[in-house]
Amino acid sequence: MAGANRKAMKRYLFPLLLGLIVVVFFAKTIFQGLLPIPADTIVGLYHPFRDAVFQEYPNGIPYKNFLITDPVRQQYPWRELAVSIMKQGELPLWNPYQFAGTPLLGNLQSAALYPLNILYWLMPFQMTWTVLVILQPLLALLFMYLYLKEMKLFKLPATFGAVIFAFSGFFVAWLEWNTILHVILWLPLLLLALEKLRVKLSLLWSTIFIFALSSSFLAGHLQVFFYVSLVLMAYLVTILYRSKSKGKLVLLLSALCSLFAVVTSLQWIQFVKFYLQSAREIDQVLWQKEGWFIPAKHLVQFFAPDFFGNPATLNYWGVWNYGEFIGYVGIAGFVFALLAIIYRRDRKTFFYIGLLIGSILFATNNVIAQLPFRMGLPLIGTSQPTRLLAIVDFSLAVLAALGLDYFLRRQLNIKKISTVLVLFLSLFIALWIYTDTGSVELAVAKRNLILPTGLFIITVILLLSAIASRNKKIFLFTVYCLLFTVVFDLFRFGWKFTPFVASDYLFPSTKTIEFLQEQEGVFRIMAADRRILPSNFSTFYRLQDVGGYDPLYLKNYGELVSAWEKNKPDASLLEFNRILSPQNYESKLADLLNVKYILSLDELSSSKLVEVFSEGQTKVYENIEVYPRVFLVSSVLKVNSKQEAINKIFEEGLDLGTQAVVYEDLKLANTPLVRSENVKLLSYSPNSVVAETVTEEEHLLVLSDVYYPEWSVFVDGVSKDIIEVDYALRGVVVPSGKHKVEFKIRI
Incomplete structure (x- = not known):
C-alpha cells in the first residue's frame, strides 16, 4: 500500500507543482482579493474618477503601470457588454456605446464566442474575468507539460519548459488583456493532438484538436492565431514524414479544418464583414516607424529585461513600447536553450531552432521582414510583427526543456557547458563596460544589470556543481535549484510589471456618471x-x-x-x-x-x-441645440459622390435638422413638415431600434446611428430599403399615416 501511495504521489507531484506555482504567482488575488487588471489606471489617470475622494488616498490614487490601460479600455468593457447581451438571449451583434455605434461580434477582440466564456454563466462577471486571467498560465503550464512529456522528456525538463512558457516575457506583457494568451496557450495542446493523431487516428484527439483550434481562434486575437496556424502547418509537414498513414492523416486533418471553418463561421463571417467596411488599411504606413519591428538593440532584453528601464518604475528610456519588445525567458532558461541549440542533434531540436530563427527574422527590421508591409498584404500587412515574440518564447521554452533534458541524461561535460557560459560571461562583461559611461539612462541600465548578472552567477554555480557531483541526490537537488531559480527570476520580473488592484477601483461609480x-x-x-x-x-x-x-x-x-x-x-x-x-x-x-x-x-x-x-x-x-436621435426631415439633397456629400454637409446655412444629404434619388416631394407630423422613439437596444411615425406625406426618417450594411429596416413589418444619410448615418422613407419603424441588425 505504501509503495502504491508513493507511486501515485510521484505521478502527480509535477502536475501539483504546476498548480502550486500558479497559486504562488497569483497569491495577491487568491489570498488578498486583489484583481489582476490595471484598474488603478482608471482611478489614477482619468476624470471624473480623480475627482472622487478615496479616503486612503486624499491626494489621488497611485497606479502601478501606465502602459497597460488597454484591458480596461477595450477587452473588459467589450466582453462585459457581449456577455450581458447574450445573457438576455441575443447575439452581441452591435455596440451602440462607442463610435456612435459599431459592430461588436465582428470585433474579434470582444471574444464573445470563446468557449471558456461559459464560466460567466456560473459566476459573477468580475470573478470570472479573474479566473480566466489565472487560467492563462495554468492551462499553458498544463498543455506545455503534456506536450513535452509526449516528446519523451523527463518530468523535470517538462516542468522547466512549461514554467518558462507560461511566465515568459510575452505572457507577462499580455497577461491582463485576457485575450492574446488565450490564443497562444492552445498551441502545445494542438501540437500534442497532432502527435497523437500521427500515431493513431482517434475520435478523442480529433475532438480535442477541433476544440483547441476553435478556442484559439475565438479567444480574440487574429494576428496571434495566424502565427499559431503557421506553426501548425510547419509542424504538420514534419510529422507527415513520420506518419505511417500519411494519406489518412491528411484527409482527417482536412476534414477537421473544414469542420473548424463551419464551427467558427458565425464569428469569422461577422469579422470579414466588419473588416471590409473598416479603415484598417490606413495602418500600413506604420511599418516604417521605429518600434514597428523589434529594434536590434532591444534584443538585449532577452538577457536583461529592464536594461532600458521599466514603465512600472517610470524609468523606461527605450523605444516605445516596452510591452512589444519583451521576450525574456529567464537567465537559466536562455542558458539551457542555447545548450540545446549548440549541442542537440535531433529532429525536434532542429524544428524549434528553425522556428526560433524564422520568428526572430520576421520580428526584427530587415529586408525579408519588410516584404508583407511593402506588398500591403491584407491583415498581416497591418499587424505589428513584434507579436511574433509569442512564437519566439514558445520556441525558447521548448528548447530550454530539451537542453535540460539533455543535461539530465549526462550528455554534457564541463567543456561543453563552459563554451555556453563563456558566451554569456562575455556578453555580461560587454554590457557592464557599455553601461559604465555615467549617463542617466545607462545608470538605469547598469542598476538593472545587477540582478541578471547575479542570477547568471547562481546558474553557473549550480550547473558546475551538478556536473561535478557524482551523487544522484545532490545532482537532482542542484537541478531542482535551477528550476527554483528560473521560477524566482520570472516571478520577480512578472510581479514588477503586473498590477494587482483593489476591486473598488474597477469602474467605480461617481456623481458625474450617476448624473448622466x-x-x-x-x-x-x-x-x-x-x-x-x-x-x-x-x-x-x-x-x-x-x-x-x-x-x-x-x-x-x-x-x-x-x-x-x-x-x-x-x-x-x-x-x-x-x-x-x-x-x-x-x-x-x-x-x-x-x-x-x-x-x-x-x-x-x-x-x-x-x-x-x-x-x-x-x-x-x-x-441645447442637440437633435433627437431619430427625426423627420422636410427635404433631401441628392449628391453623386462622398466628396459632394461632405461638401454639402459643411455648406453654411444647411440645416441638417430639416435637410438630409443622400446618394439616391428618393423621389420625395420635399414638403415642409407640419406640426402634427412627428416621430417617437419607442425602444432602443443594441440590436434593435423601434420608432413610431405620424406623417401626412412621405418623408425621410433619419436615425443618427452609423450606417452599416448589415442593418435592415421594416415599416409595419415590411422590409424597406435602408438609406445612407448625411455621409454615414441611417434613414428610411416612411409613408403617410401612422407607422411602426424597426431597425434590426442581421446575422
Whole structure:
C-alpha cells in the first residue's frame, strides 16, 4: 500500500507543482482579493474618477503601470457588454456605446464566442474575468507539460519548459488583456493532438484538436492565431514524414479544418464583414516607424529585461513600447536553450531552432521582414510583427526543456557547458563596460544589470556543481535549484510589471456618471478633454459616446469624424488613428449625432452650452441645440459622390435638422413638415431600434446611428430599403399615416 501511495504521489507531484506555482504567482488575488487588471489606471489617470475622494488616498490614487490601460479600455468593457447581451438571449451583434455605434461580434477582440466564456454563466462577471486571467498560465503550464512529456522528456525538463512558457516575457506583457494568451496557450495542446493523431487516428484527439483550434481562434486575437496556424502547418509537414498513414492523416486533418471553418463561421463571417467596411488599411504606413519591428538593440532584453528601464518604475528610456519588445525567458532558461541549440542533434531540436530563427527574422527590421508591409498584404500587412515574440518564447521554452533534458541524461561535460557560459560571461562583461559611461539612462541600465548578472552567477554555480557531483541526490537537488531559480527570476520580473488592484477601483461609480445615467431619453456624450472618461469607458456605464478606441472602426464614420475635427469638408483619414475622440462641440455634426452632454475640465463659453453639473474639476454641459436621435426631415439633397456629400454637409446655412444629404434619388416631394407630423422613439437596444411615425406625406426618417450594411429596416413589418444619410448615418422613407419603424441588425 505504501509503495502504491508513493507511486501515485510521484505521478502527480509535477502536475501539483504546476498548480502550486500558479497559486504562488497569483497569491495577491487568491489570498488578498486583489484583481489582476490595471484598474488603478482608471482611478489614477482619468476624470471624473480623480475627482472622487478615496479616503486612503486624499491626494489621488497611485497606479502601478501606465502602459497597460488597454484591458480596461477595450477587452473588459467589450466582453462585459457581449456577455450581458447574450445573457438576455441575443447575439452581441452591435455596440451602440462607442463610435456612435459599431459592430461588436465582428470585433474579434470582444471574444464573445470563446468557449471558456461559459464560466460567466456560473459566476459573477468580475470573478470570472479573474479566473480566466489565472487560467492563462495554468492551462499553458498544463498543455506545455503534456506536450513535452509526449516528446519523451523527463518530468523535470517538462516542468522547466512549461514554467518558462507560461511566465515568459510575452505572457507577462499580455497577461491582463485576457485575450492574446488565450490564443497562444492552445498551441502545445494542438501540437500534442497532432502527435497523437500521427500515431493513431482517434475520435478523442480529433475532438480535442477541433476544440483547441476553435478556442484559439475565438479567444480574440487574429494576428496571434495566424502565427499559431503557421506553426501548425510547419509542424504538420514534419510529422507527415513520420506518419505511417500519411494519406489518412491528411484527409482527417482536412476534414477537421473544414469542420473548424463551419464551427467558427458565425464569428469569422461577422469579422470579414466588419473588416471590409473598416479603415484598417490606413495602418500600413506604420511599418516604417521605429518600434514597428523589434529594434536590434532591444534584443538585449532577452538577457536583461529592464536594461532600458521599466514603465512600472517610470524609468523606461527605450523605444516605445516596452510591452512589444519583451521576450525574456529567464537567465537559466536562455542558458539551457542555447545548450540545446549548440549541442542537440535531433529532429525536434532542429524544428524549434528553425522556428526560433524564422520568428526572430520576421520580428526584427530587415529586408525579408519588410516584404508583407511593402506588398500591403491584407491583415498581416497591418499587424505589428513584434507579436511574433509569442512564437519566439514558445520556441525558447521548448528548447530550454530539451537542453535540460539533455543535461539530465549526462550528455554534457564541463567543456561543453563552459563554451555556453563563456558566451554569456562575455556578453555580461560587454554590457557592464557599455553601461559604465555615467549617463542617466545607462545608470538605469547598469542598476538593472545587477540582478541578471547575479542570477547568471547562481546558474553557473549550480550547473558546475551538478556536473561535478557524482551523487544522484545532490545532482537532482542542484537541478531542482535551477528550476527554483528560473521560477524566482520570472516571478520577480512578472510581479514588477503586473498590477494587482483593489476591486473598488474597477469602474467605480461617481456623481458625474450617476448624473448622466439618470438623464432621460437616448443621447450621446463627448469629452472636450481626453483625460475625461476616455474612449470605451462609456461602454461599461452604458453611456453612448461619439468616440471610441479600436484597431477596427467603420471607415465611413472615421471619415466623418475626420472632417468634423478639421471643421472642413476634408474626410481623409489620418495615417494612424485607432482612437477617435472628437472634441469640436461647436460643430453642427455634434448636434446631428445627438451629443447632448459635453464633459470638460475647463470653463466652456458657447451659446449652445449650459453648465448643468460639476464634480471636482469635471464639468458637464448640456447642448441645447442637440437633435433627437431619430427625426423627420422636410427635404433631401441628392449628391453623386462622398466628396459632394461632405461638401454639402459643411455648406453654411444647411440645416441638417430639416435637410438630409443622400446618394439616391428618393423621389420625395420635399414638403415642409407640419406640426402634427412627428416621430417617437419607442425602444432602443443594441440590436434593435423601434420608432413610431405620424406623417401626412412621405418623408425621410433619419436615425443618427452609423450606417452599416448589415442593418435592415421594416415599416409595419415590411422590409424597406435602408438609406445612407448625411455621409454615414441611417434613414428610411416612411409613408403617410401612422407607422411602426424597426431597425434590426442581421446575422
